[in-house]
Amino acid sequence: MGIIHVSELVKDFRRPKRIKGALGGLRTLVTRESVIKRAVDGIDFTVDEGEFLGYLGPNGAGKSTTIKMMTGILQPTSGKIEVAGIVPWRERQRNALNIGVVFGQKSQLWWDLPLRESLQIIGKLYAIDPARHRANVDWFVELLDLDPFFDTPVRQLSLGQRVRGDLAAAMLPEPRILFLDEPTIGLDVVAKERIRGFLSALNREAGTTVVLTTHDLDDVERLCRRIILIDGGKVTYDGDVESLKSRFVQQRRLVVKLAAGVEWRGVGIPGVAESIGDEAVELAFDPAEIQVSELITAVLADHQLTDVAIVEPELENVVHRIYASAGMA
Incomplete structure (x- = not known):
């Protein structure tokens, strides 16, 4: 059964028309003329509960824009989105209770606090039962090998350590869906392997639905059973990895x-x-x-x-x- 439904999804961005010539910068600031850039152009797909989906495309294809609409950060220009029966941009708070989000270059952890205390605060924010909180933290500490830096302030963590901490924070409330936008960018081989093992176990054992955008196709081949390719805001392929290889090679x-x-x-x-x-x-x-x-x-x-x-x-x-x-x- 589908947990995410996307239908005829469109997202336009409007910006002032750039004027060239003398005083062009100043004239651009005050002009009423605008240019519309269509980032997502009529996308349709459904994600079943428990799927591990790779959402791929070149830079500027519309991947991150789609993720931001599914998480409720952006409002679509037109079309429909339902995530676990909720329209994300209309009910952002309800939607936030169902989803976890990790952006590779952004953190939801408290910069000056140890990782342990960040996770404690998140537990309070989501009113997680203390016994359940301890059980989840123990599981994440084991799977992500957090123990060596669990009491280290977040600002002193390496990129790989911080991303592992962000994954634990995103999954602490046990969301049904995890959105990942370039989670392994800039990480070394050891950190990538640790994160891949965690995501695989999460999807297999907890049944978490995962939507992954990445340029690291090793991640996709190791983790995803289905991939969607987009370009110019349109879906160009939707299927499994082996069928893609058979079709294009x-x-x-x-x-x-x-x-x-x-x-x-x-x-x-x-x-x-x-x-x-x-x-x-x-x-x-x-x-x-x-x-x-x-x-x-x-x-x-x-x-x-x-x-x-x-x-x-x-x-x-x-x-x-x-x-x-x-x-x-």
């Missing part, structure tokens, strides 16, 4: 390693591109035309192998190719 690769002393004799199948390296042979093929089993059988017929692997295309390469073909890169 026409080739797969089979990598084989020959046994010692074995020479490569080729496979003799039209449409297979062979690339012979020092340690392995790479075979590129169109899976719509050639079956993997057929190709492996042909290789084994004339060669003794020590290893064979099918290399799937990486999501990052697929998305970059889509952006480039559409002039988005």
Whole structure:
């Protein structure tokens, strides 16, 4: 059942028309002429409860604007949004009780207080039962490894530590939905892995619906079962990662390693591109035309192998190719 419904969503931003020439800056300030920029242009989608959705697009595509409308920060120009049965911008306080939000470069923690005290204050603000508060904090301390800096003032935390603290703060009231806008931007590999593990456990064990916007496609491939691609404020793809790869990538690769002393004799199948390296042979093929089993059988017929692997295309390469073909890169 859908927990988020977005229908014909439009968001326009109006700004004064920039006037060039002498005293252009001053004339721009006083002009009544304006320019309308459409950031979101008729978007439709539904998110089911418990989904982990990747919401992707190039800079300026409308991702953050959509998130801000779903969280109630912005009011749509037209169209409809319902989040857990609530119109976010009309009932911001009720909506806030159902959602958690983490923006990668902004914090909801108290700058001069230790992380422990920030979480205590949030518990009071949301009137969380003390026993439940302790249980949640203990769980987050374990999953996010907060203990080494739990009593450190937020201003002294590294970016990765602060983001982990923000995730704990966002989930402390047990919201049904978590919105994440670039949560791993600027983080090192260790911090990213810790956050990915937390989000996966949260979605799996607590059933939290997660909507993630990010440029780190490793996050998407590791976490998201469904992705929506947008450009120019419009949805260009809505489906799973594997279907996206199948739709936009026409080739797969089979990598084989020959046994010692074995020479490569080729496979003799039209449409297979062979690339012979020092340690392995790479075979590129169109899976719509050639079956993997057929190709492996042909290789084994004339060669003794020590290893064979099918290399799937990486999501990052697929998305970059889509952006480039559409002039988005």
